[in-house]
Amino acid sequence: MHYINLILKRIFSSFFTLLIVSALIYGVLEILPGDVATRILGRAATPESLVILRAELGLDEPALNRYFSWLYNIFQGDFGNAMTSKRPIIDVLGPKIFNTMVLSGFAFLLYLPMAFITALVQAANKNRQIDNILSIVTLVILSLPDFIIGTIFLILFVVFIPILPVVSLVGEYTNFWEWVKALIMPAVTLALIMSVYAVRMLRDNLIEVLDSDYVLMARLKGLPKYKVLIKHALPNAITPTLNVTALNLGFLIGGVVIVEKVFTYPGFGSLLVDSIKFRDLPLVEATILIAAAFYVFANLLTDILSILFNPKLRKE
Amino acid sequence: MKLINKFIEIWKNSNLTFKIGFIILFLHIIVAITGPFWAPYHYAQMGVGKPLTGMSWAYPFGVDNLGRDVFSRVIHGSHMVISLSLLGTFIGLLIGAFTGLFSAYIGGWVDEIIQRINEALISIPFLVLGLLAILAAGPNLSGEPLLMSLAVAIVYAPRISRISRSAALDVITRDYVLVAKLRGENAFSIIWREILPNTSGTLLVEFAIRAGFAPILIGSFGYLGFGIRPPFPEWGSMINDNRNLIYMSPITVVGPAFALTSLVVSLNLFTEGLARTLGKSNKLID
Numbered sequence: 141m142h143y144i145n146l147i148l149k150r151i152f153s154s155f156f157t158l159l160i161v162s163a164l165i166y167g168v169l170e171i172l173p174g175d176v177a178t179r180i181l182g183r184a185a186t187p188e189s190l191v192i193l194r195a196e197l198g199l200d201e202p203a204l205n206r207y208f209s210w211l212y213n214i215f216q217g218d219f220g221n222a223m224t225s226k227r228p229i230i231d232v233l234g235p236k237i238f239n240t241m242v243l244s245g246f247a248f249l250l251y252l253p254m255a256f257i258t259a260l261v262q263a264a265n266k267n268r269q270i271d272n273i274l275s276i277v278t279l280v281i282l283s284l285p286d287f288i289i290g291t292i293f294l295i296l297f298v299v300f301i302p303i304l305p306v307v308s309l310v311g312e313y314t315n316f317w318e319w320v321k322a323l324i325m326p327a328v329t330l331a332l333i334m335s336v337y338a339v340r341m342l343r344d345n346l347i348e349v350l351d352s353d354y355v356l357m358a359r360l361k362g363l364p365k366y367k368v369l370i371k372h373a374l375p376n377a378i379t380p381t382l383n384v385t386a387l388n389l390g391f392l393i394g395g396v397v398i399v400e401k402v403f404t405y406p407g408f409g410s411l412l413v414d415s416i417k418f419r420d421l422p423l424v425e426a427t428i429l430i431a432a433a434f435y436v437f438a439n440l441l442t443d444i445l446s447i448l449f450n451p452k453l454r455k456e
Numbered sequence: 457m458k459l460i461n462k463f464i465e466i467w468k469n470s471n472l473t474f475k476i477g478f479i480i481l482f483l484h485i486i487v488a489i490t491g492p493f494w495a496p497y498h499y500a501q502m503g504v505g506k507p508l509t510g511m512s513w514a515y516p517f518g519v520d521n522l523g524r525d526v527f528s529r530v531i532h533g534s535h536m537v538i539s540l541s542l543l544g545t546f547i548g549l550l551i552g553a554f555t556g557l558f559s560a561y562i563g564g565w566v567d568e569i570i571q572r573i574n575e576a577l578i579s580i581p582f583l584v585l586g587l588l589a590i591l592a593a594g595p596n597l598s599g600e601p602l603l604m605s606l607a608v609a610i611v612y613a614p615r616i617s618r619i620s621r622s623a624a625l626d627v628i629t630r631d632y633v634l635v636a637k638l639r640g641e642n643a644f645s646i647i648w649r650e651i652l653p654n655t656s657g658t659l660l661v662e663f664a665i666r667a668g669f670a671p672i673l674i675g676s677f678g679y680l681g682f683g684i685r686p687p688f689p690e691w692g693s694m695i696n697d698n699r700n701l702i703y704m705s706p707i708t709v710v711g712p713a714f715a716l717t718s719l720v721v722s723l724n725l726f727t728e729g730l731a732r733t734l735g736k737s738n739k740l741i742d
Contacts, residue, residue, distance in 0.1 A: 160576035168592045182595040276473070283724035285672040287679045288713050291695060295706050394581040401680055412584065413680050416591050428588060432580045439579075 143447050150447075154440045161432045162214075165425050166207050180223070180419045210425075219426040224418050229426045233411070237430075239310060240400070240407035244392055246323050247330035251388075254331055255338040262339070263346035264369055274339075282336040286395055289332060290402030293325045307404035326403045333395050334388045341384045345377035379446075389438040393431045466733055474729025480722035488538040491531040499532040500524070500687035508705040517711030520698055524687075526708050530715045533689035537716075540601060541670035544608030549663050551609060552616025557647050557655065559617070560624035571621070577614040583676055586611045590682050599685025604674050611673060612666050616659075623658040624651050668723040675716050691716040 177193040178185055198206065213220060219229035258278070262271045281289070297304045308322035349355060350373050358368045397409035404410070412431065415423035467475070497504050503523040505515050512518075517526035559570040577585060586607040590598060597603050627633065628651065636646050671691075677683045678692025686693070691712040698708040 157572070157575050157579055160572055161579060164573070164576055165580075165588070168588060178594070279724055279728060280721050283720045284717055285675055285692075285720065287676060287692070287695065288717055291699075291709060291713055294702065295710070299702055299706055391581075394583040397581075397583055398676060398679070413587070416587050417681060419591070424588075424591065428580060428584055431584055432576075435579045435581060 146447055147444050150440060150443050154436050158429075158433055158436055161436075162211060162429055163207070165428050165432075166210060169421055169425060170203060170206065180421060182419065214429075220422045222415075222423045223420045224415075224423070229423055232423065233408070233426065233430070236406060236408045236411045239405065240396055240409065242319075243323060243326055243400075243405060243407055244330065244396065246327040247334070247392075250327055250331035251335050251338075255335040255342060258335070258339045259342035259346060260369060260374070262343045263350060263373070264365065266347055266350075271343075275343075278336045278339050281332060282340070286329070286333055286398040287402050290325070290329050290399055293329060294402065297325065309404060309406060311406070322403075322405070326399050326405050329399050329402070330392070330395055333399075334392065337388060337391075338384050341380060342377060345380050346373050349373045349376045389434075393434055466730070470733040471729055473725045474733055477722045477725030477727075477729050480718055481726050484534065484719050484722065485538070487531060488534045491535050495528040495531040497525045497528040499529045499689040501528075508701060508708075510705050511707045518705050518707040520705075520708050521701060526694070526698070526711050529689040529694060530691065530712050533691050533694065533712065534715060534719075536601065536684070536688065536690055537671050537674060537719075540605050540674055541608065542667055543602075544605035544674070545612060545663060545667040545670050547605060547609035548612030548666065549616055549659065551613040552662075553620045553652070553655075553659055555613070556617040556620030557624045557651050558643075560621040560628060561643060561647055561651060567621075570617070574614040574617050578618070582611045582615075583673070586673060586677060587680070587682060590677065598682070601684050601688060604677060604684060604690075607677065608670050608673055612670075616662050616666065619662055620655060620659055623655040627651050627654045630654075664727065668720065668727065671716060671719055 177190045177197065177199065181189060181193060194200070210220070217230070219233075221227065222229050222232050225232060258274060262274050265271045294306065298306045304321060304325055308326055310319055310322050314322070346369075350369075355368055355372050358372050359365070363371075393409070396407065397412055399405070400407045400409035401413055408427065408430075411423070412427040414420075415427055467478075501524060504525050505519040505523060507519050507521050507523045509515070510518050515525050515527060517530055520526055520529075555570055555574075559567045580588065589607045589610045590603060593603055593606070633646060633650050636650050641649075674683070674690065675692030675695075678690045678694075679696045681693075681696060683693035683696075684690045686697070694712040695709055695716075698705075698712075701708050
């Protein structure tokens with residue numbers, strides 16, 4: 141039963157980390173020297189507008205009180221109201237998070253075959269021409285900034301071969317095909333960014349496994365090469381790659397911010413950037429906290445999975 | 457001399473990846489240092505050519521909508537991007553190494569607190585953390601070139617701190633640290649004279665890898681519209697500004713994108729090639 145304790149400990153420390161994150165975000169934005177109202181209104185602030193905004197935000201209360209009531213409301217599922225639109229943040233966030241989940245789901249479906257097929261081809265042809273070429277291609281894509289990959293797609297498929305829309309706006313009235321058309325470029329970009337990491341990891345793992353005795357044994361017993369690769373090598377190389385995939389999930393948020401901005405896709409990432417641009421502090425706090433929560437839970441999930449699947453940890 | 461000989465030895469043993477990476481990287485550094493002296497125009501000089509006329513010999517990267525020569529801006533940007541990246545990574549390394557080594561040496565609840573804060577900072581996605589820092593700096597500082605370096609430093613510090621802490625934990629158990637303690641040296645001197653020199657390898661590698669990613673980070677800030685205030689040239693902001701011209705004059709976007717891409721790709725080819733060369737012949741590593 142020891143592993144249940146281990147898992148509970150991890151869950152507790154994840155929550156603790158999030159608590160610190162919330163304090164950091166709130167502290168940095170609201171308590172740091174310099175007045176919140178000035179930060180929101182920017183250089184154009186007049187003394188009168190500052191006074192009005194301060195009263196509206198309840199800034200007369202002590203900072204700690206404000207932090208705890210903010211935190212208390214979040215536990216009740218209430219993030220407060222956005223300042224720019226005056227709507228409840230939950231209502232603003234909901235559809236955007238849905239859009240982003242559609243996008244990342246689509247990207248994830250593309251990611252799996254892209255990562256696995258490339259890595260299998262490379263491992264099967266280790267150190268031959270095709271492996272070297274694919275290695276260099278993945279290295280180049282890996283080192284490209286996300287927004288440049290997106291921009292290359294824009295130039296190719298919007299400017300030179302005009303088949304896809306330059307902005308990927310979707311809403312209530314978009315039909316299925318418009319959704320797909322809008323999603324292709326952002327999803328392919330995201331999948332590409334995520335898969336290059338996994339490909340490099342999985343290739344090395346596969347090659348390592350292929351060098352092992354039991355694979356040699358399987359080869360000597362007369363199994364064809366592709367069968368050895370899929371039946372013996374792949375399952376053993378998958379665990380470290382699962383870790384990369386989970387890390388990718390955390391990485392996904394950063395990628396989503398850039399990719400959604402490149403293709404003007406109305407999702408969580410665009411919302412985050414816009415809220416920062418408009419200095420909508422309640423919305424900034426909520427979106428960053430959710431981004432961090434997503435990362436923390438993705439990590440928690442991998443940890444729990446690796447505890448459950450690792451017999452050594454389980455017995456300990 | 458010894459360094460040059462060693463370099464020649466590495467060069468002879470190296471593969472194509474390393475050579476290509478090194479040559480492009482070298483060109484970039486030369487351009488960054490000398491560029492401001494020979495760039496055809498000043499980065500803010502307007503009306504040097506007909507706007508949006510596309511590629512030509514006089515204006516290799518075209519002319520933007522304000523009539524500025526994009527090529528000159530890219531050249532000046534090289535200077536800006538590389539120096540801000542190095543500075544930002546260096547500040548991040550200073551903060552990270554100090555907190556990491558300190559927290560490893562002191563241990564106890566100080567260590568616990570510093571590590572918890574690091575963990576919290578790392579769990580905010582790095583790009584978002586950088587944007588948060590830029591937002592927190594307030595409207596008066598926004599657009600300052602140095603703010604980019606600070607944002608990079610804040611993103612890197614917790615990550616470097618965590619790594620230097622684990623490197624230091626290895627060193628702390630050694631006898632020479634114990635001896636220094638018994639000699640009665642204080643914490644600062646032990647960290648400075650015993651722990652730092654013995655973790656410097658790890659820290660240098662960290663610095664190299666992080667510095668290579670800093671141009672992308674600064675470019676991303678610029679692309680999202682939180683970069684250096686115009687008319688200062690920075691590649692990410694230029695791509696963002698010229699995005700609206702993508703139909704009329706795609707080269708104004710391709711130019712800065714090419715500069716950033718060739719820099720980061722050559723850096724990666726260089727480090728990858730170096731790692732392979734050093735791994736292949738162990739005698740090259742002292």
